[in-house]
Amino acid sequence: MSHAILVDLTECVGCGACRDACQQVHKFPEIENTKLDAQNFTTLRLCEDAEEGTETYVRQMCQHCQDPACASVCLVGAIEKTADGAVTWDEGKCIGCRYCMLACPFDIPKYEWESGNPKVRKCTMCHQERHLAENAKVDNEGFVIDRNGDRIEIDGREITADDRDSIVSMTTNDDDDRATACSVACPTAATLFGDRDELLAEAHARIKDNPDDYVPQVYGSKEVGGTSVFYLSNVSFESLGFYTKLDHEALPQRTWNVLEKIPDIVVTAGVALGAVYWITSRRDEVRRYEDEVKKQKANKHS
Amino acid sequence: MKLAIPRITFWKAVAGIFLLGGLVAAVVRFGWGLGVATNLSDVTPWGLWIGFDIVVGVGLAAGGFTLAGIVHIFNIKRFKPIVRPAILTAFLGYSLVIVGLLFDLGRPWFIWHMLIYQNPHSVLFEVGMCVMIYTTVLALEFAPVVLERFRLQKALKVMKAITIPLIILGILLSMLHQSSLGSLYLIVPQKMHPYWYSPMLPVFFFISAIAVGLGMTIVESYLSARAFQKTLETHLLRDLARIMFGVLLVYFTMRFIDLLRRDALHYLVDGSFETMMLYLEFGLMLVIPLLLFNIRGFGQSRAGLFFTAFSVVLGFMTNRLNVTLTSLESYYREMFGTSYFPSIGELAVTISIVTAGFVLFGLAVKYLPIFPHHEEETVIDVNEAPERAAAPKIDGDPAAQLRRH
Amino acid sequence: MVALFVILFVAVLLGIDLFIQARHRKYPIMAAAADAAPAAGLRETVRIPKSVFFHPGHTWARLQDGDHLEVGIDDFVQKALGSIDGVTVPAVGEFVRQGDPVITLRHDNKELHLVAPASGQVQSINTDALENPQLLRENPYREGWLMMIKPSELASNLGMLHVAESAVNWIKEEISRFREFLNASVAQPAIVGESMLDGGTPVSGALEHLDGEHLQNFEEQFLR
Numbered sequence: 001m002s003h004a005i006l007v008d009l010t011e012c013v014g015c016g017a018c019r020d021a022c023q024q025v026h027k028f029p030e031i032e033n034t035k036l037d038a039q040n041f042t043t044l045r046l047c048e049d050a051e052e053g054t055e056t057y058v059r060q061m062c063q064h065c066q067d068p069a070c071a072s073v074c075l076v077g078a079i080e081k082t083a084d085g086a087v088t089w090d091e092g093k094c095i096g097c098r099y100c101m102l103a104c105p106f107d108i109p110k111y112e113w114e115s116g117n118p119k120v121r122k123c124t125m126c127h128q129e130r131h132l133a134e135n136a137k138v139d140n141e142g143f144v145i146d147r148n149g150d151r152i153e154i155d156g157r158e159i160t161a162d163d164r165d166s167i168v169s170m171t172t173n174d175d176d177d178r179a180t181a182c183s184v185a186c187p188t189a190a191t192l193f194g195d196r197d198e199l200l201a202e203a204h205a206r207i208k209d210n211p212d213d214y215v216p217q218v219y220g221s222k223e224v225g226g227t228s229v230f231y232l233s234n235v236s237f238e239s240l241g242f243y244t245k246l247d248h249e250a251l252p253q254r255t256w257n258v259l260e261k262i263p264d265i266v267v268t269a270g271v272a273l274g275a276v277y278w279i280t281s282r283r284d285e286v287r288r289y290e291d292e293v294k295k296q297k298a299n300k301h302s
Numbered sequence: 303m304k305l306a307i308p309r310i311t312f313w314k315a316v317a318g319i320f321l322l323g324g325l326v327a328a329v330v331r332f333g334w335g336l337g338v339a340t341n342l343s344d345v346t347p348w349g350l351w352i353g354f355d356i357v358v359g360v361g362l363a364a365g366g367f368t369l370a371g372i373v374h375i376f377n378i379k380r381f382k383p384i385v386r387p388a389i390l391t392a393f394l395g396y397s398l399v400i401v402g403l404l405f406d407l408g409r410p411w412f413i414w415h416m417l418i419y420q421n422p423h424s425v426l427f428e429v430g431m432c433v434m435i436y437t438t439v440l441a442l443e444f445a446p447v448v449l450e451r452f453r454l455q456k457a458l459k460v461m462k463a464i465t466i467p468l469i470i471l472g473i474l475l476s477m478l479h480q481s482s483l484g485s486l487y488l489i490v491p492q493k494m495h496p497y498w499y500s501p502m503l504p505v506f507f508f509i510s511a512i513a514v515g516l517g518m519t520i521v522e523s524y525l526s527a528r529a530f531q532k533t534l535e536t537h538l539l540r541d542l543a544r545i546m547f548g549v550l551l552v553y554f555t556m557r558f559i560d561l562l563r564r565d566a567l568h569y570l571v572d573g574s575f576e577t578m579m580l581y582l583e584f585g586l587m588l589v590i591p592l593l594l595f596n597i598r599g600f601g602q603s604r605a606g607l608f609f610t611a612f613s614v615v616l617g618f619m620t621n622r623l624n625v626t627l628t629s630l631e632s633y634y635r636e637m638f639g640t641s642y643f644p645s646i647g648e649l650a651v652t653i654s655i656v657t658a659g660f661v662l663f664g665l666a667v668k669y670l671p672i673f674p675h676h677e678e679e680t681v682i683d684v685n686e687a688p689e690r691a692a693a694p695k696i697d698g699d700p701a702a703q704l705r706r707h
Numbered sequence: 708m709v710a711l712f713v714i715l716f717v718a719v720l721l722g723i724d725l726f727i728q729a730r731h732r733k734y735p736i737m738a739a740a741a742d743a744a745p746a747a748g749l750r751e752t753v754r755i756p757k758s759v760f761f762h763p764g765h766t767w768a769r770l771q772d773g774d775h776l777e778v779g780i781d782d783f784v785q786k787a788l789g790s791i792d793g794v795t796v797p798a799v800g801e802f803v804r805q806g807d808p809v810i811t812l813r814h815d816n817k818e819l820h821l822v823a824p825a826s827g828q829v830q831s832i833n834t835d836a837l838e839n840p841q842l843l844r845e846n847p848y849r850e851g852w853l854m855m856i857k858p859s860e861l862a863s864n865l866g867m868l869h870v871a872e873s874a875v876n877w878i879k880e881e882i883s884r885f886r887e888f889l890n891a892s893v894a895q896p897a898i899v900g901e902s903m904l905d906g907g908t909p910v911s912g913a914l915e916h917l918d919g920e921h922l923q924n925f926e927e928q929f930l931r
């Protein structure tokens with residue numbers, strides 16, 4: 001099942017619980033941030049429009065695109081769009097080229113610039129955290145192990161039974177379903193986590209039922225071919241600083257258009273070069289031969 | 303040569319300083335990490351090292367495949383003397399590109415991951431593989447020079463047998479990655495200035511690489527003539543320049559049509575920084591070289607050819623840096639209110655890599671049979687030939703007096 | 708901004724280099740112009756590679772791969788002739804004898820005949836140079852080679868030939884002799900012209916002005 005997050009900005013009261021929960025579940029320092037970085041996967045920012053008299057709190061995080069540019073450009077395939085819906089990064093593969101950072105249309109991935117062994121960091125949709133509850137076993141040193149008996153690591157940290165319990169409790173919602181820490185923490189249901197199709201339908205339904213409360217757009221449903229994070233708002237997304245100039249076509253298609261031609265190009269060009277070589281060297285031979293014949297004739301005459 | 307000594311010493315000192323600076327920067331980079339050594343940031347993840355060391359560097363090394371193709375595939379044998387220096391530059395160029403890449407990668411020790419975790423959808427993967435294989439191919443193409451030097455005849459024979467397949471492979475690989483350096487940027491249409499974002503980027507990159515490969519060959523040959531008195535015949539370089547202009551004209555016609563089709567021409571009068579940079583690119587790469595080349599008496603001379611080709615090289619650098627950096631500037635300004643300028647450390651590393659290229663090229667020319675006439679020869683000044691006793695009086699048949707012995 | 712900086716930086720380095728070069732030439736403004744002159748244009752020179760054997764008739768031979776002789780004309784005669792419109796050499800398979808006039812250089816409708824520096828069978832000929840005699844001007848000892856022969860009496864042939872210091876001395880002597888030859892031919896005003904203004908007689912292209920009879924003399928005195 002593919003999951004998604006729906007953020008209804010009209011419901012958001014700006015309490016910052018989502019941000020705090022995110023920082024807690026990832027063991028980041030708890031600060032009031034405005035900028036994404038390697039230790040802030042989501043931000044909360046107040047957008048005031050003096051003319052309209054509106055105050056809107058805007059959450060920003062990875063959109064978990066359906067066809068993510070970041071995953072398509074990664075040369076070692078360290079980034080992956082999982083069936084679960086989350087776009088995840090694999091520390092074991094990344095070589096640190098930072099192409100993902102350049103390619104992301106939302107400028108999401110961040111880098112541990114100060115580290116000697118830097119990681120690419122961004123919202124994980126609590127992917128590992130949400131699946132932690134499935135692993136009940138603990139080895140004799142007290143660390144949680146998976147079905148194969150390997151210790152589970154999150155961000156390079158091995159997880160103790162206590163860690164697991166606190167993470168599981170942070171990622172379990174009132175219905176006893178696994179959900180992202182931010183959606184669990186949100187007191188007003190401004191951030192919802194669930195099945196992508198259902199949430200998308202819900203978003204459209206809200207617009208349809210209350211056309212006066214929303215601008216008629218589900219941000220994230222069409223951008224770069226669709227994402228797994230949707231926003232609803234009552235003021236235009238452009239005025240809130242969203243990336244509104246994005247194509248509705250998935251970006252990886254643009255490079256794939258070129259890449260898929262490579263086999264043809266190689267074969268055609270290879271054959272062409274071989275042919276040119278054959279012709280030119282043959283021409284040379286023929287000319288040399290003719291020269292000699294001519295010369296021999298001339299010598300006979302004289 | 304007497305005059306040349308002080309000049310070379312000056313540049314040697316400069317090269318020493320540059321290399322030392324690079325060394326210090328390298329220590330900072332690997333000791334304290336990218337954050338301390340560079341001005342790169344979450345907002346501007348790619349900077350000078352990608353833009354210059356890699357994208358410009360690979361382009362400038364394009365002479366290797368261009369000339370190998372001209373001589374061995376199109377069988378235009380008179381350019382043969384130029385192939386070796388061109389392949390040498392290419393090999394050094396690519397090796398240094400890889401060094402530059404190791405600086406830029408956050409975890410260079412994992413570079414081999416590319417071989418095992420392949421992602422065929424990534425342009426960068428394709429570039430990486432091609433660069434790696436092509437560097438090997440170049441090493442093989444260059445091997446005969448080393449084998450010759452050490453007189454390893456058997457190995458030489460083997461190499462001769464595989465020359466043509468190797469060269470075709472080299473050209474194919476170059477076609478792929480030279481163009482793919484352009485494809486790298488196809489994924490960020492919304493971030494780039496319309497001057498430089500084009501679905502045609504890969505084609506443009508490939509064609510301009512051919513032109514600058516020829517230009518670089520002319521430049522190198524002039525510089526080595528100066529430093530080592532080892533050189534190529536001017537008329538060959540002139541022909542190369544003609545081919546280069548042919549390629550450039552095709553390139554700029556296509557660029558222009560592309561701008562027209564994408565409706566980007568109206569920006570040309572907006573007086574913005576980007577527009578200025580575009581003019582600089584066109585001027586350095588096309589207009590100035592054309593003018594220089596057509597100055598009577600100068601354009602066709604060795605120095606004239608050098609300045610012509612050098613201008614093309616500068617224009618090419620402008621183009622690549624425009625694509626990689628300039629075209630993103632307005633996006634960064636608008637979105638984040640920041641801009642990128644390389645740190646001293648980044649500059650020092652780049653400069654020292656280029657310097658290393660010069661130094662290695664010099665050493666190779668000195669110790670390996672790179673240029674064709676490295677045979678020692680005596681040059682006699684006609685006016686220094688001993689004047690014989692006063693010319694005999696001319697009476698009668700002049701020639702009769704000069705019977706030999 | 709970065710692009711601009713890089714270009715300026717490179718341009719400044721180039722500027723410094725030009726400045727230094729110019730200072731060493733002591734003619735700052737002429738620096739570029741001096742460079743523009745062909746390498747040996749102002750100074751007339753004749754090149755003598757160390758590993759080449761010279762026949763007194765101004766052809767050369769070089770041992771290749773141990774058992775072949777590469778053959779061509781020398782820098783002196785090439786310079787003296789000025790430009791070459793055509794070259795003829797024996798066909799592959801023919802036998803040439805040391806001292807036989809087998810190479811023909813054409814200029815306008817004049818012809819010069821040069822001798823084979825050694826005896827042997829012609830194995831291959833340089834079609835590039837025959838098609839494009841300009842190559843003889845570029846470098847008569849490399850691209851401008853004319854034919855490859857399989858020597859038949861190498862040891863005795865070599866006795867005739869000059870090499871290394873002997874070749875250098877011989878060429879110097881030849882240049883002096885040539886100068887005298889030209890002075891002697893001065894009866895013909897066309898040759899003197901501007902060439903005598905600076906006192907010396909230039910070698911380059913001097914033969915272009917010689918007519919049939921004098922050319923004949925040149926051939927007899929220098930190319931045999």
Ligand code: SF4
Pocket residue numbers: 062063064065068069070071087103104105106107108109122
């Ligand atoms: S928003 Fe950026 S980082 Fe997140 S999935 Fe999409 S492309 Fe990747």
Ligand code: SF4
Pocket residue numbers: 070073074075076077078079089093094095096097098099100101120
């Ligand atoms: S920085 Fe890492 S995750 Fe990002 S594209 Fe490069 S290798 Fe992939």
